[in-house]
Amino acid sequence: MRASLIQLSVDASESADERRRRAASLVRGRKGDDLVVLPELWTAGAWAYDRWGADCEALDGPTAEAMSAAAREAGAWLHAGSIVERDRDGTLYNTALLFDPAGEPRGHYRKIHRYGFDTGEATLMGGGEDVVTVPTDFGVIGLAICYDLRFPELFRALLDTGAELIVVPAAWPAARLEHWRLLTRTRALEEQVFLLACCATGKHGGMQQGGHSAIVDPWGTVLAEARTAEQEETVTADLDMTEVARIRTELPVLRDRVLDRARS
Numbered sequence: 001m002r003a004s005l006i007q008l009s010v011d012a013s014e015s016a017d018e019r020r021r022r023a024a025s026l027v028r029g030r031k032g033d034d035l036v037v038l039p040e041l042w043t044a045g046a047w048a049y050d051r052w053g054a055d056c057e058a059l060d061g062p063t064a065e066a067m068s069a070a071a072r073e074a075g076a077w078l079h080a081g082s083i084v085e086r087d088r089d090g091t092l093y094n095t096a097l098l099f100d101p102a103g104e105p106r107g108h109y110r111k112i113h114r115y116g117f118d119t120g121e122a123t124l125m126g127g128g129e130d131v132v133t134v135p136t137d138f139g140v141i142g143l144a145i146c147y148d149l150r151f152p153e154l155f156r157a158l159l160d161t162g163a164e165l166i167v168v169p170a171a172w173p174a175a176r177l178e179h180w181r182l183l184t185r186t187r188a189l190e191e192q193v194f195l196l197a198c199c200a201t202g203k204h205g206g207m208q209q210g211g212h213s214a215i216v217d218p219w220g221t222v223l224a225e226a227r228t229a230e231q232e233e234t235v236t237a238d239l240d241m242t243e244v245a246r247i248r249t250e251l252p253v254l255r256d257r258v259l260d261r262a263r264s
């Protein structure tokens with residue numbers, strides 16, 4: 001199967017609506033791909049806290065509507081990155097959306113680990129509670145977002161719920177690029193999954209986002225990586241999903257787990 005990460009530029013030069021139209025057109029251009037991925041909070045901007053109130057939306061709001069149509073036109077599964085979701089009670093969540101090639105919503109995930117150390121997302125948003133995996137034509141997708149990468153227990157829970165491929169949209173700061181590179185490879189290697197990590201580029205709210213979106217295989221090998229933190233680009237790789245079972249058999253570390261089994 002062929003997957004592409006659209007490393008979208010997110011800065012203050014465009015409105016959410018303008019960026020939505022541009023993202024939809026980039027997704028429509030990916031005909032022939034099986035899975036297309038967008039970054040975290042690309043409509044409002046992950047670091048544009050002042051925009052969240054105005055640009056928040058419901059699960060079936062304007063981003064979902066535009067992305068459903070774009071998935072259908074591309075004929076691909078679309079992980080539409082995440083939106084600032086506002087639920088009926090008015091609570092905000094950082095919520096990832098997944099559509100199938102018919103444009104049907106097939107799952108959403110509210111970010112469990114909120115970033116900010118008592119500021120920003122950690123105070124402005126509610127935290128998700130559910131570990132989410134979604135069966136697709138090419139395997140089971142697990143969902144995580146950005147800061148979640150620092151919490152291996154979530155990735156182990158995704159593995160235990162059947163994940164073979166984990167998608168991580170992000171707006172990771174360029175200043176911590178080496179953490180991003182290390183954690184994306186580590187999470188792929190330790191769970192023996194394909195890991196698709198799509199980070200925004202561009203600068204807003206005083207933050208240069210790190211780009212370097214990457215597709216990593218279950219051996220920990222980077223199959224494709226964006227070249228820079230500064231430039232919008234699309235990263236594509238062909239994934240042989242049979243590699244997941246092959247590598248888990250060839251190097252059966254998951255079978256050798258001791259502590260998890262002792263606790264259950």
Ligand SMILES: O=C(O)CCC(=O)C(=O)O
Pocket residue numbers: 046114115145146147148150171172173176179
């Ligand atoms: O963990 C980090 O260094 C960055 C996390 C982050 O930027 C986020 O979750 O939005």
